[in-house]
Amino acid sequence: xxxxxxxxxxxxxxxxxxxxxxxxxxxxxxxxxxxxxxxxxxxxxxxxxxxxxxxxxxxxxxxxxxxxxxxxxxxxxxxxxxxxxxxxxxxxxxxxxxxxxxxxxxxxxxxxxxxxxxxxxxxxxxxxxxxxxxxxxxxxxxxxxxxxxxxxxxxxxx
Numbered sequence: 001x002x003x004x005x006x007x008x009x010x011x012x013x014x015x016x017x018x019x020x021x022x023x024x025x026x027x028x029x030x031x032x033x034x035x036x037x038x039x040x041x042x043x044x045x046x047x048x049x050x051x052x053x054x055x056x057x058x059x060x061x062x063x064x065x066x067x068x069x070x071x072x073x074x075x076x077x078x079x080x081x082x083x084x085x086x087x088x089x090x091x092x093x094x095x096x097x098x099x100x101x102x103x104x105x106x107x108x109x110x111x112x113x114x115x116x117x118x119x120x121x122x123x124x125x126x127x128x129x130x131x132x133x134x135x136x137x138x139x140x141x142x143x144x145x146x147x148x149x150x151x152x153x154x155x156x157x158x
Contacts, residue, residue, distance in 0.1 A: 016076050022107040026156045031114035032099040033148035035122045039094050041129050046091060055128040056096075060087045063100055063121035070116040077112050080104045087121060094142075098122055099151075111150045118148055 037045075045055045052058075064085050071079040083103045090097035100117035102110040122145045126133075133143045 014076065016078065017108075019078060019107040023157065024105055024107055026103070026105050027108075027110050028101065028103045028152070028154045029109060029111040029114040029150060030099060030101040030152040031111065031118045031148065031150050032097060033118045033122050034090075034095045034097040034146060035125050036095050036142065036144040036146070037125075037129060038133060038142045041132050042091060042094060042096065044132060045096070045125075045129065050128055051131070052128045055125055056089050056091075058128055059089075059098065059121045059124040062124035063087045063098065063117040066120035067100065067102055067113045067117040070113045073116060074112055078106075078108050080106050080108070080110060080113065082110070082113065085117065087117065096125060098125075101152075109153060109155070111153050115148060115150060119145075122148070 044050050048054055064087060066073075067085050068082060071077045081104055083105060084101075085103075086099075086101040088099045090099070098118050098121040100114045100121065102113045102117065104110050126143060126145065130140070130143075133140050135141055
């Protein structure tokens, strides 16, 4: 395998990589991550008893919005025409997993969009439940976001 280079770096600094000559292909990426919460908080979420509203629906909308806005947040990401986004949750005893799958027909991948969707979805869950996650000192000893990763990336010629 040849030497890897950082495609965004130039002698003059950074630039957005030119993808104009690349073929349009169907691209998909799936990312996931999880948030650790108190068991009592997960029960409140399951029973839709969080005062701010429906946590999972709000996180789903936030994740979708984040996917569509990734190029505004990460400076060297291209603006993409997303063709589909799926956001799924895996609710366990003391964790909630978030999985985001993104599709587009384009010239560059969608893994950053999937990662951004997962990250914002998890952060939204944290924001929605922070009042019940805090301890008496206002800290979050049980709350943690972890394991954010790309689990699948594919491209298929059109």
